[in-house]
Amino acid sequence: MTEPASKPRARDLAKALDELVKQHGGVRATARLIGVAHSTVSQWINLRRVPSVDAVAAALQKLGAPEDARERILALARAVAESSYLTTGLPGVSQQLASMLDNERRAVRIFDWSPLLIPGMLQTSRYARAIFGGGGAEVETRVTMRMGRRDALTRPDPVDLVAVIHVAALMQHIGGSSVMPEQLEHLLKMAELPSVSLHAVADETDFHPGLLGPFIFYEFEDEPSTVHLEHHRSGVFLYGEADVDAYRIAAQEVREVAMSAEDTAALIVEILNSKWR
The missing domain is CATH 3.30.870 (Endonuclease; Chain A)
Structure with missing residues (x-):
């Protein structure tokens, strides 16, 4: 799922993920910890690709993120996903x-x-x-x-x-x-x-x-x-x-x-x- 860089919620999510990545030793170290390619993590924090809510939840769990940070970042991920439904959903589907x-x-x-x-x-x-x-x-x-x-x-x-x-x-x-x-x-x-x-x-x-x-x-x-x-x-x-x-x-x-x-x-x-x- 992709999201234009102009989307404020997507920018907020990318910033939150970037902070998390820095706390865990950078892109490559974080990618190893959560079991994905380092290019995927790089795309997340550079707004070239927005992760699904499921992907964010799995990453936060593997990184052992504190509960308050986990809730805040998951809320951002859901907000981005909900915004995407507005542009990709069927007519009449709110x-x-x-x-x-x-x-x-x-x-x-x-x-x-x-x-x-x-x-x-x-x-x-x-x-x-x-x-x-x-x-x-x-x-x-x-x-x-x-x-x-x-x-x-x-x-x-x-x-x-x-x-x-x-x-x-x-x-x-x-x-x-x-x-x-x-x-x-x-x-x-x-x-x-x-x-x-x-x-x-x-x-x-x-x-x-x-x-x-x-x-x-x-x-x-x-x-x-x-x-x-x-x-x-x-x-x-x-x-x-x-x-x-x-x-x-x-x-x-x-x-x-x-x-x-x-x-x-x-x-x-x-x-x-x-x-x-």
Whole structure:
């Protein structure tokens, strides 16, 4: 992946990598430590080539970079990657969606708290289309990409998804009678996957952090965890250790007030029978 030298984020990443290289004895010594050609390291710090997030993460691990430096440099690498999606991605695919797809591809565990909507990875195409609204090529591209997110749950090494939904999300009329029954039945089907754990939160609960809004918590094998907060027109990724730790605790507290997977499945069946059949 290449990036023009005029990109500020790419320059910041190159500068951070250059500082790291100098701390480890120069280009050739660093290349030997991380197991790549010295020309590759040289291209990284001279803005002739931008490394992938995975390459940066592997290099930082092999160099034993301190946690604060690792988080800062990985955040820069992700920012550059996200900027690249804007220029190389498909029409209708936002930076946020592209970044989410990348996180889902690399994550080993995901916690998704979605109080008012069905989590994106568990949506049907018609439900997603009802949310995006309108029509046309861009909407269809977004729907197709959203459906592709299921691959992370069904591939040979699936990501473990814990999806927690407020009962309100199950009671919505999004798309009406032609969409919601199908969506609820799809939830039951997806919940049968070994990689998916689906839970609902009832109305009668005390305060918990989930009441402050939806969030997705990503855990990776060899990288620090990240959090995604989605808004109406945009979203934000959190990489800071304090922020991520706070959401780790929030995820635990939301899970504690949620129903069991068995009770959740029974509730969905009850809603289907009483409301849509």
